[in-house]
Amino acid sequence: MVTDINLAKARRIAAEVADPELPFLTVEDLGILREVSVEDDVIIARLTPTYSGCPAVSVIEKDVLNALTQAGFNARVVRSDMPPWTTSWITPEGIAKLQSNGISPPEPAGMSDALFATRVVACPRCQSEDTEKVSEFGSTPCKAQYRCNTCKEPFDHFKCH
Amino acid sequence: MSEHLLNTVLQIADDHLILGHRVSEWCGHAPMLEEDLSMPNMALDLIGQARSLYTYVAQLEGKGRTEDDFAYLRGDREYRNCLLVERNNEDFAHTVLRQLYFAAFMKPFWEAMHTCSDETLVNISHKAVKEIAYHVRHCGEWVIRLGDGTAISAERMHDAVLALHPYTAELFEIDNNRQQCINSGLFPDSQALQPAWTSTINQIFTQAKLAVPRDEYPQTGGRKGLHTEDFGILLSQLQYMQRAYPGASW
Numbered sequence A: 001m002v003t004d005i006n007l008a009k010a011r012r013i014a015a016e017v018a019d020p021e022l023p024f025l026t027v028e029d030l031g032i033l034r035e036v037s038v039e040d041d042v043i044i045a046r047l048t049p050t051y052s053g054c055p056a057v058s059v060i061e062k063d064v065l066n067a068l069t070q071a072g073f074n075a076r077v078v079r080s081d082m083p084p085w086t087t088s089w090i091t092p093e094g095i096a097k098l099q100s101n102g103i104s105p106p107e108p109a110g111m112s113d114a115l116f117a118t119r120v121v122a123c124p125r126c127q128s129e130d131t132e133k134v135s136e137f138g139s140t141p142c143k144a145q146y147r148c149n150t151c152k153e154p155f156d157h158f159k160c161h
Numbered sequence B: 001m002s003e004h005l006l007n008t009v010l011q012i013a014d015d016h017l018i019l020g021h022r023v024s025e026w027c028g029h030a031p032m033l034e035e036d037l038s039m040p041n042m043a044l045d046l047i048g049q050a051r052s053l054y055t056y057v058a059q060l061e062g063k064g065r066t067e068d069d070f071a072y073l074r075g076d077r078e079y080r081n082c083l084l085v086e087r088n089n090e091d092f093a094h095t096v097l098r099q100l101y102f103a104a105f106m107k108p109f110w111e112a113m114h115t116c117s118d119e120t121l122v123n124i125s126h127k128a129v130k131e132i133a134y135h136v137r138h139c140g141e142w143v144i145r146l147g148d149g150t151a152i153s154a155e156r157m158h159d160a161v162l163a164l165h166p167y168t169a170e171l172f173e174i175d176n177n178r179q180q181c182i183n184s185g186l187f188p189d190s191q192a193l194q195p196a197w198t199s200t201i202n203q204i205f206t207q208a209k210l211a212v213p214r215d216e217y218p219q220t221g222g223r224k225g226l227h228t229e230d231f232g233i234l235l236s237q238l239q240y241m242q243r244a245y246p247g248a249s250w
C-alpha cells in the first residue's frame, strides 16, 4: 500500500533525477516532471519531452524509472505530450542554475520568426548585452551558440521554446 | 475512415523520416562546425517527429507493428514520402533550399492542424510547429546569404532552385486518402496552404535575388510509392543494420 508519505518520497526521488546533458539541472528544474501519482499501488511518473527528437528524453525516462525502482517502488514512467513543454516551465531555481553554469537562460519574451531577427542575449559571465549569435544550433537541440563582444567568451544560450 | 487516416499519416511520417535521414548525412561533413551541429539538430527534430507519427500509424493499424517496423522493414514501394525529401544532398545550397521548401510548407500545415479534430495529431502539431519554425528561419537565412552572396554561391543557389523547384508541387497534392481526411476535418487542406508557402518563398527569394522558375514540369509519384533512383540507395543505408542483423538493438 502506497501511503501519502511514500508518495511524497517517490515524488522527491523522481524530482532529483538529473538531465544527462545538463547534469546540474534536475527534471524538477526543467519542469518536465508533470506529476507523480499512484494507480493500483503503482507509482506513475508523468514526464513531458522537451524536443521531439531530444536523445536525452529516453535516457531521462529510464533514469527516473531506475531511481524509483531502486528505492523499492513499483513504478512506471508515462510520457505526457500535452500540453507541450515550453521553456517557461523551467523553474526559477533552474534559471539560476543555468546562469551560474555559464548558459544564458531563455528569454521569456519569446522567439521571433523573422529572418535575421536579433535579440538581446546577455552574457552569462559579464552580463554585457553586446553579444552576437554564432549559430542557431548548439551542442544540444535546446541551445544556440553566442559570443560575448565584451569579455570575448563564447557561451551557450538556452533557446526560448 | 481509419484506413484513409492511416495512409495519410504515413505520408507525412515518411516525409519526416526520409528528410531527417538525408539531413543526417551531413553529420561530420558540413562546411563549418556550426552547421555540423545545426544539420544533425534539424535531423533530430525531423526523426523525432517521424517517431511520434509512426507510433500513431502503428496504433491506427492495430496489428502489433512498431515505429521501427515502419521505418526499417518496408520495401521502397511502400514508402509514401514526396520526392522532394529524397533528393540527394548534392551541395549545401541544395540542402538548405530543400529544407526551406519543406519547412515553409510544414509550418502553416502544423498551424492549421491545431484546429483539426484528431487529438494525437493536434498534440504532435503543437510541438512540431515550434521546431519547424527554426528550420524556416535558419534555412531561409542561408538561402539569402548564398543567393545574394558571391558569384559562385549565387550560381549554386540558382542551380538548386532549377533542380528542386519542380518537386515542390507534390507538397500540395491531394490523393483520395488525404481528401477523405480533409473532408472529415482530420487534416488541413494542403491546397489552402499554398498562398502561405508561396509568400514565404517569394519573400526569401526576393532578398536572395533568386527567381521562381516558370514553365516547369512538376515531378510527383512519391505518394503512390513511385520513387527516384536515389531512394533505393538511401533505403539501403537506412535499413542496413536491421536487414543484416534482424532485431538488433542497443
Ligand SMILES: [Zn+2]
Pocket (backbone or CB within 6 Å): A123, A124, A125, A126, A127, A128, A148, A149, A150, A151, A152, A153
Ligand atoms: Zn561577457
